[in-house]
Amino acid sequence: MLTRDIGGLAILFLMPILLVITITTIQDGTFKIVKETKIPVLWVDEDQGEISKSIFEGLSNSKTLELITASSEDEAKSSVFKGNYQLAIVIPKNLSTDLAAKVDENVSGIMAKFGLEEDTATVVDKTPIAQKEIRLYFDPATQYAFKSSIKNGINQMIAQVETQSIYKAFQEQLEEDPSKDFFETESFISFKEIVPNGMQDDAIPNATQHNIPAWSLFAIFFIILPLSINMVKEKNQGTFVRLRTNPISYATVLGGKTLVFLAVALLQFGIMLLIGVYLFPNIGLPKLEISGNVGILFVVAFFAGLAAIGLGLLLGTIAKSQEQSAPFGATFVVILAALGGVWVPVFAMPSFMQSISRLSPMNWGLNAFYHVFLRNVDFPELIPELSLLFLFFIATTLIAILYNKRQNSV
Amino acid sequence: MIKINELNKKYKGAEHYSVAGLTLRIEEQEIFGLLGPNGAGKTTLISMLSSLIKPTSGSFSIDGLNYQEHSNDLKKIIGIVPQEYALYPSLTAFENLSYFGSTYGIRGNHLKEKINQHLETLGLLNFAHKKISTFSGGMKRRINLIASILHEPKVLFLDEPTVGVDVQSKNVIIDHLKKLNATGTTMIYTSHHLNEAEDFCTRVAIIDDGKIITKGKPKALVASHNNARNLEDVFLAITGKALRDYA
Numbered sequence: 001m002l003t004r005d006i007g008g009l010a011i012l013f014l015m016p017i018l019l020v021i022t023i024t025t026i027q028d029g030t031f032k033i034v035k036e037t038k039i040p041v042l043w044v045d046e047d048q049g050e051i052s053k054s055i056f057e058g059l060s061n062s063k064t065l066e067l068i069t070a071s072s073e074d075e076a077k078s079s080v081f082k083g084n085y086q087l088a089i090v091i092p093k094n095l096s097t098d099l100a101a102k103v104d105e106n107v108s109g110i111m112a113k114f115g116l117e118e119d120t121a122t123v124v125d126k127t128p129i130a131q132k133e134i135r136l137y138f139d140p141a142t143q144y145a146f147k148s149s150i151k152n153g154i155n156q157m158i159a160q161v162e163t164q165s166i167y168k169a170f171q172e173q174l175e176e177d178p179s180k181d182f183f184e185t186e187s188f189i190s191f192k193e194i195v196p197n198g199m200q201d202d203a204i205p206n207a208t209q210h211n212i213p214a215w216s217l218f219a220i221f222f223i224i225l226p227l228s229i230n231m232v233k234e235k236n237q238g239t240f241v242r243l244r245t246n247p248i249s250y251a252t253v254l255g256g257k258t259l260v261f262l263a264v265a266l267l268q269f270g271i272m273l274l275i276g277v278y279l280f281p282n283i284g285l286p287k288l289e290i291s292g293n294v295g296i297l298f299v300v301a302f303f304a305g306l307a308a309i310g311l312g313l314l315l316g317t318i319a320k321s322q323e324q325s326a327p328f329g330a331t332f333v334v335i336l337a338a339l340g341g342v343w344v345p346v347f348a349m350p351s352f353m354q355s356i357s358r359l360s361p362m363n364w365g366l367n368a369f370y371h372v373f374l375r376n377v378d379f380p381e382l383i384p385e386l387s388l389l390f391l392f393f394i395a396t397t398l399i400a401i402l403y404n405k406r407q408n409s410v
Numbered sequence: 411m412i413k414i415n416e417l418n419k420k421y422k423g424a425e426h427y428s429v430a431g432l433t434l435r436i437e438e439q440e441i442f443g444l445l446g447p448n449g450a451g452k453t454t455l456i457s458m459l460s461s462l463i464k465p466t467s468g469s470f471s472i473d474g475l476n477y478q479e480h481s482n483d484l485k486k487i488i489g490i491v492p493q494e495y496a497l498y499p500s501l502t503a504f505e506n507l508s509y510f511g512s513t514y515g516i517r518g519n520h521l522k523e524k525i526n527q528h529l530e531t532l533g534l535l536n537f538a539h540k541k542i543s544t545f546s547g548g549m550k551r552r553i554n555l556i557a558s559i560l561h562e563p564k565v566l567f568l569d570e571p572t573v574g575v576d577v578q579s580k581n582v583i584i585d586h587l588k589k590l591n592a593t594g595t596t597m598i599y600t601s602h603h604l605n606e607a608e609d610f611c612t613r614v615a616i617i618d619d620g621k622i623i624t625k626g627k628p629k630a631l632v633a634s635h636n637n638a639r640n641l642e643d644v645f646l647a648i649t650g651k652a653l654r655d656y657a
Contacts, residue, residue, distance in 0.1 A: 004500045004541075238494030242557065245460050246513040247485035408463065 008226055012264060013271060016219030020211055020272060021279070028207035028285055038066035042076040042088035042137075045069070049096025051161050055089075058157045073135070080137040087150060088137040095132050100165055102129050107169040134158075205374060208286040212276040213369030214342040217362050219272070220265045220304050221333050224312040227261050228325040231316025250404050254397060258309050265305030266298065273297065293372050296379055300372065303389040304365040310396030311361075317400040336362045364388045411596050412436040412459070412565065417468035419454050419620075428454040430620035432468070436613075441587075441597045443611035443628075445604060445641075447649050451620040452600045456567050459598070460490045473564055486514070489563035493570045495550040496557070499543035503534060503553050506542060507560060514561035521560070528556040532582055548579030555583060559590060566590070568599045572606065584610055608632075608641040618649050
């Protein structure tokens with residue numbers, strides 16, 4: 001019976017295969033660039049001291065920034081404001097020496113309070129030390145989050161140097177033997193980044209990990225079209241009259257369609273997995289790693305299939321013609337895919353769109369797949385997304401049944 | 411067999427009742443003809459009796475089963491031969507009949523035998539595994555009929571069962587229906603082919619504006635109307651010759 005509608009089969013199976021291969025191939029290059037590229041930042045060091053050296057080392061060790069030395073502040077400023085760079089950092093002259101002098105001044109003052117000052121015969125000339133500022137030139141288009149993280153990072157580095165300077169100053173004042181360490185200057189508090197077991201440190205999906213689940217979901221939800229068209233055709237060709245006068249409930253009719261299209265959805269998903277595991281490595285794309293996760297992946301596909309079928313049943317019940325169900329169904333699937341993060345990641349959307357995206361069943365499905373592929377979770381952690389998908393199926397199917405009942409009460 | 415009591419139907423937004431205060435009794439094993447011009451209420455009445463739509467008021471029962479309390483049980487004992495070809499064009503005749511037969515709980519070899527038996531009687535056994543889309547109108551009408559009688563209904567609603575078919579197919583269909591009737595099936599039959607109704611039906615009712623105008627045995631009705639040669643003359647005398655166009 002599958003061969004009765006070759007065109008329908010092509011849409012259901014070939015289309016998502018072509019889409020996933022095409023899009024993954026195109027995006028693979030982009031994903032690699034995102035993971036491996038550092039943001040170039042201009043560096044102007046007028047200090048040439050300990051502070052600037054410490055900041056330079058700290059920023060250079062970062063995985064996201066590449067420091068490029070500029071010859072002058074004016075040149076750096078001009079480059080940033082022309083849009084050639086996102087950021088220029090200018091370390092002012094004498095920052096290190098002035099900081100050391102300031103620290104010495106403050107420490108001496110504290111020591112004097114405790115009566116531990118050094119020989120008063122040698123009074124240091126207290127010339128006021130002007131405040132120093134590290135100038136950060138940002139491209140106006142730079143996101144606030146990026147600016148904030150840079151400022152916080154530099155602040156932290158300076159604070160560390162300043163603290164060590166203070167300890168050193170106290171050491172010199174209190175201990176005659178400079179080789180003896182009076183204080184422990186290592187940071188008391190440190191950060192440890194912990195990732196799920198077996199995962200890489202940076203949990204960004206590669207092109208395969210994003211596109212296989214994303215386009216699988218798209219294919220699964222595309223079932224809305226043939227399902228709703230099938231139901232509309234039944235209504236218009238008279239077979240639905242037969243079904244309504246038969247001693248089977250509308251819920252049973254819908255149940256039959258659910259089972260068939262669920263089988264189609266799982267078959268689609270299985271084919272997509274096979275493409276990711278066997279075809280992609282042979283065409284230069286990253287292999288989809290699914291070992292140990294096949295069962296859970298199919299569970300996610302199962303619930304996504306239910307959600308899609310519920311929507312198709314509802315559309316098929318409400319639509320009165322194929323001209324209504326087909327364009328609406330296709331457009332709605334595209335919108336759900338866009339909201340779900342199939343094309344543009346959700347975190348890159350404006351905040352109000354991110355809120356709306358939480359309403360998309362494709363978003364729930366994609367999150368569930370990401371949990372499996374990137375975070376290596378077990379089934380219990382998937383329950384929130386799977387519950388949403390299942391409730392969506394129940395809600396849409398119930399509405400379809402009630403709508404049909406109301407229509408037949410005319 | 412069928413008791414209809416003050417049945418009314420007014421569609422949402424309609425000004426008039428499509429069926430108005432209709433009371434009727436149809437005995438077991440009758441072939442009862444419902445005749446009337448377009449918009450008279452025939453299809454509405456059959457739709458209510460076959461549970462497609464709900465009456466606005468009134469009641470009816472079929473074989474003692476009240477529609478309000480036993481709607482699912484009613485569906486098990488009735489069959490409907492709709493005016494449209496209610497078949498899946500991409501499936502074969504056998505597949506269509508298997509599917510619809512199974513919805514009545516008929517399974518396995520029993521279903522297969524019944525299908526083959528009816529196909530043979532109606533001359534379609536050699537076409538059992540051909541797609542419906544390749545069938546002629548007459549062939550489709552015959553499959554349409556078989557799909558409605560596989561479960562041996564006690565009451566069969568026939569909505570224009572021979573419209574658009576050739577004479578040979580019409581004869582085969584009518585003969586088959588007569589045989590079914592002989593085994594005990596009560597039939598309610600609507601058609602615009604009044605000469606066919608005259609030969610086929612044991613009793614007829616002429617409906618207009620949702621009400622029964624007259625009813626009786628065809629020959630008796632003809633005899634009771636002056637100058638009427640046949641049922642068509644009776645029909646035109648009662649309903650008039652004006653066109654019944656509506657939208």
